[in-house]
Amino acid sequence: MSTKLKAPKGTRDLAGAEMSAVIRLESVARAVFRRYGFSEIRTPLFEHTELFSRSLGATSDVVEKEMFTFTDRGERMFALRPEGTAGVVRHFIEQNLNVQGAVHRLYYMGPMFRAERPQAGRYRQFWQIGSEHFGQSEPSVDADTVRAAADILRGVGVGFVVQINSLGCGACRPLYRKALSDYLHSKRSELTEESVKRMAVNPLRVLDSKADGPKLGDAPVMKTYLCPECRVHDEKFRSFLGSAVSVEENPRLVRGLDYYSRTVFEFVSDRLGAQNALAAGGRYDELVHLLGGPPTPAVGFALGVDRVVSLMAGEEKRPQNFAVVISLAEPADEEAFQLAEAVRSAGWIVPPVFSHKKKMKNQLAAAADSGARYALLLGEDELAKRTVSIKNLETRDQKQVDISAAVAYLQRESGLFHSAPAQER
């Protein structure tokens, strides 16, 4: 007995209305990125595992337990990319982009892979749209990164709140880490085993813990430890954002990946349930250097496509310029084929000709279901008279017109294009 084939756990196909929403989101994002001067990059879906362990942090959840890894026949270790930033940074370093000019702005869209426990809004293969901006340390660039993400979400009609925080820099974060560590030690007996383990390697991540976070309301916050430079950066970032994007300060926002410094942010929605982050990102001024490149400031974000499309309103109903050609008898097949091509050439959506092998009634029902506005019927009668019967699938009105005037008739009837009236029969 054969078992039914299924998509792997945590994955799914993008099709139908969801796929249409993805296409719309991608096209809005491309237009926004173009306005901000970004160009597109596509990096491999897999990279050397080391790239991710060195950039995301060996003790981050993603590297510790969520990567899909494999070895090739030469025993080299690879991982499916769990996010887009590391690959783009690798590209920046490998191509010596810093010598070719100071500033580089790149955006990407594509699938990412994390072996997380699947739940609503959390998949093992999910899609991101993101950008990375290299070579500028000004807080205005952080603000523009947030604005670009906001422009995309607004462009597809999805509401959000932006939470922001500063994680400080190599100079001030160690002082904060120490203070937080001391505090966590004083709470040790109340914490879960997982948090006690995290405490030793990355105390900031304990604040992120679902179980323990709420018990740590009086934990010290990074804000009070910021050095003067980080404080000024943070203030300017917030003032550049101004009223264009309304933000909430979240002093406990720490992010799950280790490469961040200074600005971090998350776009959240209260319509998403537990997985409420629509997009996230921040500054990572030390990462390029850490991976072997020249010291280069950078900032970026990534938006979770799956989550954003789940909040996008349904696609607009049927397009105006959608017609179906139905051949009613074999001798009409050739003419129907030519007619479909002629209507398509005028910019209409016309699927391959519906054949005479099924009943006309069923073909008309299928045409209406598929979203078509008009059915173009060609049978032996029409063929003899060199005409076509055009049925409006909404009003059910039907007219016979000269076949040579069919395109002009459709253009006029649909109100899409202005053209001379076609002669009706």
Ligand code: HAM
């Ligand atoms: P991240 O917060 O790990 O950041 O992911 C960004 C967004 O991807 C999340 O806010 C969420 O919408 C979506 N996402 C993450 N994991 C899943 C999942 N398992 N299923 C569905 N959606 C998911 C990054 O990836 C950074 N690379 C962002 C960045 C770019 N920072 C600087 N530059």
